[in-house]
Amino acid sequence: MSKIKILLVDDHAILRQGLRQILLDSEDMEVAGEAENSAQAIRLAREHQFDVVVLDITLPDRNGIETLKLLRRDQPKLAVLILTMHSEKEFGVRALKAGASGYLTKHSAAEQLVNAVRTVAKGKKYIGAALAEELANSFGTESDQPLHETLSDREYQVLCMIASGTALSEMAAKLSLSPKTVSVYRARVMAKMKFRNNTEITHYAIKHQLVHCASTP
Structure with a gap:
């Protein structure tokens, strides 16, 4: 065999x-x-x-x-x-x-x-x-889903990096993107999840036990 x-x-x-x-x-x-x-x-x-x-x-x-x-x-x-x-x-x-x-x-x-x-x-x-x-x-209704499930994979990566305190330039380098493009993804995260600042993103990540995802490149 x-x-x-x-x-x-x-x-x-x-x-x-x-x-x-x-x-x-x-x-x-x-x-x-x-x-x-x-x-x-x-x-x-x-x-x-x-x-x-x-x-x-x-x-x-x-x-x-x-x-x-x-x-x-x-x-x-x-x-x-x-x-x-x-x-x-x-x-x-x-x-x-x-x-x-x-x-x-x-x-x-x-x-x-x-x-x-x-x-x-x-x-x-x-x-x-x-x-x-x-x-x-x-497979629940959209209102039942955690907000982070509405993000694309790239948006989710950016959320994780923001939650870990990663600087914009470092995010850009790790993701092989320009700082401007990373800023666009950050703006999408903020809009989809109705956040006002990075502190709210960090609090959300901790609350939903997503902090470990921040080590992902």
Whole structure:
């Protein structure tokens, strides 16, 4: 029986080593490639054939959600499993809408990771209880949805960075955008969420437990 060929994408070498060992303990799996950033992941996915990509959201050169979209654009049938420190509340629904086959946090047990890889390799979705609840909530009426769910992915990134106290110039550099463009996204966030200043954005992010998303590039 052919093995499931996996591409690991995470910028921490020690973590990749641990994940590799967990997966290699299963006879039906093979870690066929590793990448420490988005650019490497996209290049490897184009040059080699993988069955599953295990992808972190926090990468040094590009947001994992954007990486997911690029991978799916090149290979629509490629299974991408998000494995991240960010909770389902922060990015779970966004990841699935962007084309992820499943979503796991790094607090999950090793058996969950193995089961998730096997599930998405078969073309199925892997959705845990916490993400299932978030998905159910996302189908409520518009008035029931948290305001941040109305934001685009880029607007959400800007909200997170503002909440972390990131300066405009630093935001522009991290997002590879001009300061003027970042200002436009900030204005959209303020308009959609009816905020008057950055302090209100920060208070909202803390209240809705979105502060960890601020570490995402």
